[in-house]
Amino acid sequence: MDYKEKAKELRRDIIKMLYLAKSGHPGGSLSELEILIALYYEVMKIDPKNPEKEDRDLFVLSKGHACPGLYAVFADKGYFPKDDLWTLRKADSKLQGHPDSHKTKGIDVNTGSLGQGASVSVGLALAAKRKNLGQKVYCLLGDGECQEGLVWEAAMSASHYKLDNLTFILDNNGLQIDGTNDEVMSLGNIKSKFESFGFKTFEVDGHNVDEIVKALKENVSGQPKFILAHTVKGKGVSFMENNVGWHGKAPNEEEYNLAIKELS
Amino acid sequence: MGKAIRVAYGEAVAKLGHTNDKIVVLDADLSGATQSKYFKKEFPDRFYNVGIAEENLMGVAAGFAYQGFIPFASTFAVFGTGRAFEIVRNQIAYVNLNVKLALTHSGISVGEDGGSHQSVEDISLMRSLPNMTVIVPCDSIETEKAVNAAAKFIGPVYLRLARPAVEDITNPDDKFEIGKALTLVDGNDACIIACGLMVSRALEAAKELKTSGIDTAVINMHTIKPIDKETILKYNSKCKVIITAEEHSVIGGLGSAVAEVIAGTNGSKFAMVGIEDKFGHSGNPDKLFEEYGLTKENIIKKVKENL
Numbered sequence: 001m002d003y004k005e006k007a008k009e010l011r012r013d014i015i016k017m018l019y020l021a022k023s024g025h026p027g028g029s030l031s032e033l034e035i036l037i038a039l040y041y042e043v044m045k046i047d048p049k050n051p052e053k054e055d056r057d058l059f060v061l062s063k064g065h066a067c068p069g070l071y072a073v074f075a076d077k078g079y080f081p082k083d084d085l086w087t088l089r090k091a092d093s094k095l096q097g098h099p100d101s102h103k104t105k106g107i108d109v110n111t112g113s114l115g116q117g118a119s120v121s122v123g124l125a126l127a128a129k130r131k132n133l134g135q136k137v138y139c140l141l142g143d144g145e146c147q148e149g150l151v152w153e154a155a156m157s158a159s160h161y162k163l164d165n166l167t168f169i170l171d172n173n174g175l176q177i178d179g180t181n182d183e184v185m186s187l188g189n190i191k192s193k194f195e196s197f198g199f200k201t202f203e204v205d206g207h208n209v210d211e212i213v214k215a216l217k218e219n220v221s222g223q224p225k226f227i228l229a230h231t232v233k234g235k236g237v238s239f240m241e242n243n244v245g246w247h248g249k250a251p252n253e254e255e256y257n258l259a260i261k262e263l264s
Numbered sequence: 265m266g267k268a269i270r271v272a273y274g275e276a277v278a279k280l281g282h283t284n285d286k287i288v289v290l291d292a293d294l295s296g297a298t299q300s301k302y303f304k305k306e307f308p309d310r311f312y313n314v315g316i317a318e319e320n321l322m323g324v325a326a327g328f329a330y331q332g333f334i335p336f337a338s339t340f341a342v343f344g345t346g347r348a349f350e351i352v353r354n355q356i357a358y359v360n361l362n363v364k365l366a367l368t369h370s371g372i373s374v375g376e377d378g379g380s381h382q383s384v385e386d387i388s389l390m391r392s393l394p395n396m397t398v399i400v401p402c403d404s405i406e407t408e409k410a411v412n413a414a415a416k417f418i419g420p421v422y423l424r425l426a427r428p429a430v431e432d433i434t435n436p437d438d439k440f441e442i443g444k445a446l447t448l449v450d451g452n453d454a455c456i457i458a459c460g461l462m463v464s465r466a467l468e469a470a471k472e473l474k475t476s477g478i479d480t481a482v483i484n485m486h487t488i489k490p491i492d493k494e495t496i497l498k499y500n501s502k503c504k505v506i507i508t509a510e511e512h513s514v515i516g517g518l519g520s521a522v523a524e525v526i527a528g529t530n531g532s533k534f535a536m537v538g539i540e541d542k543f544g545h546s547g548n549p550d551k552l553f554e555e556y557g558l559t560k561e562n563i564i565k566k567v568k569e570n571l
Contacts, residue, residue, distance in 0.1 A: 124327040
């Protein structure tokens with residue numbers, strides 16, 4: 001299926017949410033979008049009408065700050081009404097600045113403090129094996145996030161426990177708050193790092209839904225999976241693309257109009 | 265001598281495993297010390313060692329709780345509350361997940377391993393987290409009850425467990441209820457509110473005070489949070505002095521919790537016995553208790569000074 005128009009629509013939602021909230025994280029929300037589309041429209045076993053279904057697949061947005069992207073997907077999938085999106089970050093909103101499983105339907109795990117989602121994913125996947133309902137666990141990591149030591153504690157345990165029901169996906173947009181990954185703290189060969197930690201690794205164009213879906217559907221046995229997804233931070237809005245400054249700020253009116261025009 | 269508190273924990277959780285299949289136990293390469301080895305022996309497939317990785321221990325425990333299990337996560341108190349603090353905060357307390365932190369080797373009674381391994385700040389850290397319940401059992405009998413109560417309770421619980429063997433001072437038929445202090449001795453002049461290994465010292469102090477005509481109550485405040493305000497306020501209005509006694513820093517522990525209740529009430533005079541803003545060091549636990557003033561004598565002195 002072609003998701004080009006859907007992606008544009010969701011990107012417009014993201015921009016509008018942040019514009020109305022007057023804060024938030026556009027760069028990572030735009031870079032991760034096709035990964036979320038692959039998961040929620042093609043791969044994951046979910047039921048938006050029954051978001052806590054016992055045997056559902058689980059998703060952990062370990063890079064929790066990029067939740068506007070997830071919220072846009074959730075509204076489109078019917079977890080909650082689309083109008084809720086325009087309340088993002090407000091005091092009475094269901095949509096918190098970082099994912100909150102108690103407040104927002106569809107959120108499986110609270111995240112926001114980096115590295116922790118990876119660790120919780122390992123617990124979810126171990127528990128899934130115990131429950132034996134065929135649940136799969138998907139965890140989306142940021143590249144800068146991999147500077148957190150906990151990611152590697154989690155990676156080591158995922159492989160030790162042969163968690164073939166767990167997939168780590170890396171939104172590799174190359175930028176973080178203080179600059180490029182290489183300026184701040186080089187990740188080196190991140191794919192080979194996960195490979196040496198015992199993951200079966202894949203590499204995809206992170207804006208090509210078909211490629212992502214194909215990698216997500218690859219059968220792996222006896223080891224966890226790692227998908228390196230090459231993405232562009234701020235994807236779809238020319239002045240945000242590959243621009244460190246757009247990690248965590250909202251567009252003003254002029255920028256909002258410009259972005260919406262580009263995404264129409 | 266009774267059983268070590270940590271052994272009582274290990275045995276209790278292993279026993280619980282037979283009646284509750286939702287219980288899983290996690291450890292970070294210390295199962296022989298924390299005594300989670302008992303559970304591991306009974307239920308090898310429900311025991312998870314995460315290796316020397318306390319942050320991951322807490323994150324993985326959170327994952328189990330999200331999926332409906334009741335994870336008991338064990339390591340030393342200094343690592344579980346300190347090194348893993350922010351994972352406990354954001355993944356367990358903030359989410360109000362049903363994780364039990366069964367952390368042993370708390371306080372200076374760790375002894376010879378020294379200050380790096382002796383938590384003097386753990387109650388303070390855990391008590392300040394919204395949603396977190398904090399329990400400090402005083403002997404092996406109470407430990408088993410605390411483990412059972414924690415498993416039944418829905419929400420995060422910190423069980424602060426000591427390393428050494430101690431005399432059993434509570435009775436098997438004493439009722440244990442989270443948040444309800446146990447009045448061991450009633451009294452009208454002074455009241456000693458103690459937790460953990462200081463409860464036995466409080467009892468000895470009260471006995472001696474009684475012989476010198478000071479009618480002294482002893483309260484076993486096994487739950488530091490939620491604190492039993494009712495019992496504290498009762499003795500605050502009837503006794504001239506309240507002394508708290510704990511194997512923990514006087515900053516943020518039991519003493520602070522009691523002070524928060526009686527502040528501004530015009531009740532009893534108040535003083536604390538605890539570790540005076542210092543780290544521990546290597547040594548025999550009894551010797552350390554003397555050096556840090558965690559003694560019957562110091563409790564008696566504080567009572568008399570304030571009467």
